[in-house]
Amino acid sequence: MSTSARPTARRRVLAAAGATAVLALTLAACGSSAHSGMPGTDHGAMAMPSASASGPTASAPGMDGMPGMDGMAMGDGLASEKDGYRLDPQTGSLPAGQAASYRFTVTGPDGKPVTGFAVDQTKRLHFYAIRSDLTGYQHLHPSMAADGTWTADLAALQPGTWRLYASFTPDSGSGKGKDFVLSRTVTVPGAAGTTPLPAAAMSTTVDGYTLDLQGELMAGMAHPLTLSIGKGGQPVTDLQPYLDTYAHISAFHEGDQAFAHLHPETTVNGDHGGPTLNFHAELAKPGNWRVFVQFQTGGQLHTAALTLHVN
Known part of the structure; x- marks a missing residue:
């Protein structure tokens, strides 16, 4: 894994234009490896198996090239098609309570499956799953067959409606160099209860680590955001590079499931990350x-x- 931050298409700054844009922040791309997971029936993160939005926005004056900013250039991830590119799944439903494979293609403007994707943060496509009540989060990197069919191996899903997102950048054609986040919903049959969203808080714990966020977020305005990580009352300074960064944040809006992912602007320097990571956030x-x-x-x-x- 590279230990230096390098620019990618997603690190261009594109500010939100209108209420459909979601987030511009400073965090790195996506992945799965050894992981810690919380039950998918609550509001923790579901275990992530190893596998490997849309609407245009305009750049705000003076924002292009700001270090660490990651503009969601193609919108909020709620559309299945944008600029001729379409997310085409093989099924609209998945079984409950068992691991399942979700297969899909990304169809290009020529009507054919896209097979050429630019590598972003060591991956050619990033895949997310979340239930309508924002439980059961999964973050995967699917594999692609020669014909352009992707396979995302999902852990067991609870009954309900799920939204599945694919984030990618074509490396040829009319969409070359453009960031896309497209999504589809799937139905998982069975009695679907609803888990209330936990109250807003600026801190949480996982695996003995304490995470604290500092910063006041206001819609449509860029604000600094700082994440501090500690353990046992001591600051953590041994964060390892995770797909070319020290942290990754996925964010989902309550109600419509608008999507954004965030990347810290902190420079990667070996296994010495922490205890604080700095962001510029615009929601x-x-x-x-x-x-x-x-x-x-x-x-x-x-x-x-x-x-x-x-706010």
């Missing part, structure tokens, strides 16, 4: 966001969850 939608923070120590991926409120 265009007010309300509650369910946030999943991933970081790695000692070869283990930890996933923490908390609710943030945006």
